[in-house]
Amino acid sequence: MADLQAIVDEIHEKLTPRLGEGKVADYIPQLAHVDPKRFGMAIIDVEGRVFKAGDADVPFSIQSISKVFTLTLALGKHGETTWNRVGREPSGSAFNSIVQLEHEEGKPRNPFINAGAIAVSDLVLAGHTPREAIGEIVRFVRYLADDETIAIDPDVAKSEQATGYRNFALANFMRSFNKLTHPVEHVLGVYFHHCALAMTCTQLAKSGLFLAASGRNPLTGHTVVSKQRARRINALMLTCGHYDGSGDFAYRVGLPGKSGVGGGILAVAPGRASVAVWSPGLNHNGNSLIGSLALEMLATRTGWSVFGH
Numbered sequence: 483m484a485d486l487q488a489i490v491d492e493i494h495e496k497l498t499p500r501l502g503e504g505k506v507a508d509y510i511p512q513l514a515h516v517d518p519k520r521f522g523m524a525i526i527d528v529e530g531r532v533f534k535a536g537d538a539d540v541p542f543s544i545q546s547i548s549k550v551f552t553l554t555l556a557l558g559k560h561g562e563t564t565w566n567r568v569g570r571e572p573s574g575s576a577f578n579s580i581v582q583l584e585h586e587e588g589k590p591r592n593p594f595i596n597a598g599a600i601a602v603s604d605l606v607l608a609g610h611t612p613r614e615a616i617g618e619i620v621r622f623v624r625y626l627a628d629d630e631t632i633a634i635d636p637d638v639a640k641s642e643q644a645t646g647y648r649n650f651a652l653a654n655f656m657r658s659f660n661k662l663t664h665p666v667e668h669v670l671g672v673y674f675h676h677c678a679l680a681m682t683c684t685q686l687a688k689s690g691l692f693l694a695a696s697g698r699n700p701l702t703g704h705t706v707v708s709k710q711r712a713r714r715i716n717a718l719m720l721t722c723g724h725y726d727g728s729g730d731f732a733y734r735v736g737l738p739g740k741s742g743v744g745g746g747i748l749a750v751a752p753g754r755a756s757v758a759v760w761s762p763g764l765n766h767n768g769n770s771l772i773g774s775l776a777l778e779m780l781a782t783r784t785g786w787s788v789f790g791h
């Protein structure tokens with residue numbers, strides 16, 4: 483086994499001169515306040531060993547990475563009927579695009595674009611008030627990471643609530659096709675709050691470990707999902723986790739991954755490790771520019787690509 487700590491240190495050192503490249507998301511005003519030169523990386527292998535560099539223990543806004551956790555919850559509640567509400571195909575369009583929704587009559591392409599995650603929030607709301615649903619999501623993420631300190635940043639949630647015009651448009655559009663069962667304000671309340679979860683790279687890597695270990699978190703011994711479900715969530719992350727940049731991420735990195743506009747990426751090396759990186763500058767697809775490079779370097783040095791060495 484390669485010396486992972488040496489690899490992580492080398493990646494950090496090599497990328498340090500480039501920190502600040504890319505564009506920090508500012509359409510959610512609160513996200514624009516983040517220092518663009520931050521960089522964190524954490525790897526946790528299936529034996530529980532932790533390898534970290536840089537700001538691995540500084541919390542950041544996980545944004546769309548949370549869609550992996552809400553999808554897992556929705557599948558737990560609704561099983562395969564989840565797929566009546568959201569598809570499983572890459573969209574080839576931006577995370578906040580509305581174009582396909584009209585053709586597809588309000589059924590979003592996949593659970594990781596905004597429209598799809600809004601449909602998933604509607605599913606998580608079933609039988610709950612918005613406050614209870616948000617509480618359930620926070621409890622679930624704390625259970626995954628085995629860390630009771632994880633919380634939502636209320637300022638980020640408020641900031642997005644105040645400026646989330648596109649997400650309101652997407653949700654209203656779906657509602658017009660009768661594709662949401664709860665009021666738009668309730669569904670988006672859940673969506674904005676889970677996107678505003680603040681986590682460190684270490685916490686994120688821990689919370690994704692069940693996906694690297696056939697559905698069971700080896701640190702806690704908890705079986706989170708079946709092997710089959712873990713494999714399927716990984717497949718969705720690989721094909722849809724980086725929006726219209728998913729093909730390029732598969733080509734360069736070759737790992738299931740989910741990005742967020744806060745600059746984080748959670749990547750899964752099945753059977754090996756869970757990896758989280760954070761660097762706030764984004765590329766033109768809204769994925770962390772330096773974070774993607776860090777994962778490309780990691781995959782090259784470890785041979786972890788799911789497509790072969």
Ligand SMILES: NC(=O)CC[C@H](N)C(=O)O
Pocket residue numbers: 544545546547577578596642649674677741742743744768
């Ligand atoms: N890609 C993202 O991280 C987008 C999530 C963000 N909360 C939004 O709805 O715009």
